[in-house]
Amino acid sequence: MASLAKDIDIRKFYDAIVSFEESEESQDFYYEVMDTPTGRKNKNGSDETVRDRILKAYGVLFCEDAGLEPGEKAGVQEVADTADRLYIGDAGYDPEHWYRMKYHFPVIDDDNYDRFAALVLADMNSGPLHEAALNDGETLVVGEADPLHMTPEQRKNQQVKSVSLPKGGAQ
Template identity: 85%
Template sequence: MASIAKDLDPKLFYDAIVHFDESDEAKELYYQVMDTPTGRKNKSGSDETVRDRILKAYGVLFCEEAGLEPGDKAGVDEVADTADRLYIGGTGYDPDHWYRMKYHFPVIDDDNYDRFAALVLADMNCGPLHDAALNDGDTLVVGEADPLHMTAQQRKNQKVKSVSFPSGGAQ
């Protein structure tokens, strides 16, 4: 099992996350990958898992204002706070472009925050968001908090930044 994450097609992992609630096989694959050791050690000296790596990457990409130090893992609060601010394409879009709702995460909590973080990173690496960035120029945009309750003018005037991986993706 230690090599499952290394040998697995990233698209299969992305599909397992997307179909997590629909399939026991998807759940099993998701948990196998997330619990796979990376061969590195955490700050505490224990074996780092793919889950740890994903939460660290999510923290680096999206949680600058949370005050995380480099190498700190994003927790449920950091993921939940950021999830409400992710758009596909650009600001001012309707709720269909709000990333969290597009992927059916009405609540981000202790049970799914790591799955949401994994979804975002897998999508940027090999999912539709990756394809949209390459083909259509759409990106993942981090906006201000509470985007669904903003007026159109507030959405238009908000501060945003695009997030992307170097070409070819990263894991």
């Protein structure tokens, strides 16, 4: 998404995703951005869109865990399977700490999987997560599968790995 920053106001895009449910204007802007061609071609020769690019980038974050090849787009199942594994900063018990719960995505399905992936990437590039990384050192962390249903002992002993993207993005 950083390379798209020159063409798209990433912060406005992030805000549109966060207020998607409350505003028709936000929905219109979200769909306009997601359907914007990037100027590249997909493997099948069709024009790549921002949606395609976002799903590829999300796939890169989880290619090892989801069994995706580099450059392969994350689908509904890959996003749904990984959404509960994201948390901010250090592992904790506060629901606001877990990324999916913080942004109120109770279900990941065909209607919203691309919006969740877009939210994660837009937040990393210009949202509060980007600001927290710059100012407080908090990052998006990938934890074990289904951390919200872990026992306290499992949470204490879980293996985590940080995910970082190249610097860039609009403020």
